Amino acid sequence: MILYVAGPMRGKPFFNFEAFDRAAKQLRTQGHTVISPADLDRAVGFDALTHPHPGCKIGDLPLNVLQENRCSPEECMDRDLAAVKRCDGLVLLDGWDRSTGAVWEVATAKFLSKRLFVFIDRSQLEDVTEDIRL
Numbered sequence: 001m002i003l004y005v006a007g008p009m010r011g012k013p014f015f016n017f018e019a020f021d022r023a024a025k026q027l028r029t030q031g032h033t034v035i036s037p038a039d040l041d042r043a044v045g046f047d048a049l050t051h052p053h054p055g056c057k058i059g060d061l062p063l064n065v066l067q068e069n070r071c072s073p074e075e076c077m078d079r080d081l082a083a084v085k086r087c088d089g090l091v092l093l094d095g096w097d098r099s100t101g102a103v104w105e106v107a108t109a110k111f112l113s114k115r116l117f118v119f120i121d122r123s124q125l126e127d128v129t130e131d132i133r134l
Contacts, residue, residue: 002033003117004084004109006102007093009037015048017041019093026122027091035083037076077101084108089115091125107134 005023009015020038027034041048080101084090090109096102109116116132117125 001088002035002086003027004035004080004087004090004105005037005093006084006090006096006099006105006109008095008099008102010099010101015041016093017048022122023091023093023119026119030123030125035087037080037083040079040083041076077104080105081108084114085112087114089117089129091117091119092128103134106132110134 005020005027007016007019007023009020012019015038017038020036024034024036024039038048081104084105085108087109090106092102092106096106106116110129110132114129115127116129118128120126
């Protein structure tokens with residue numbers, strides 16, 4: 001399956017890249033194709049793990065960094081929702097329901113009848129498509 005990883009980024013140390021990377025690695029070892037917002041950010045030249053301020057928020061980044069890396073909130077949301085449309089399902093990271101962006105991604109996925117999953121013991125996926133109400 002093609003799975004998109006959805007979860008909180010803003011307000012998290014290093015934009016939560018470590019959690020996205022762990023999930024993506026686990027899913028790839030299970031044979032899935034993974035789309036991760038952290039990888040999408042890296043593809044345009046922004047890697048939060050190498051940014052000098054682990055607690056920074058998108059608004060704290062200098063304007064030139066945002067422009068050079070095309071990672072304004074609007075551009076990231078457009079890109080991420082396009083990725084949600086291409087996937088078979090979403091894997092939800094802890095705290096997704098407190099993330100405005102992830103809630104939008106889940107709402108889009110539900111509208112498009114995509115499947116929704118959470119990790120059980122960091123390895124097995126549980127289908128929670130019917131359990132999630134927005």
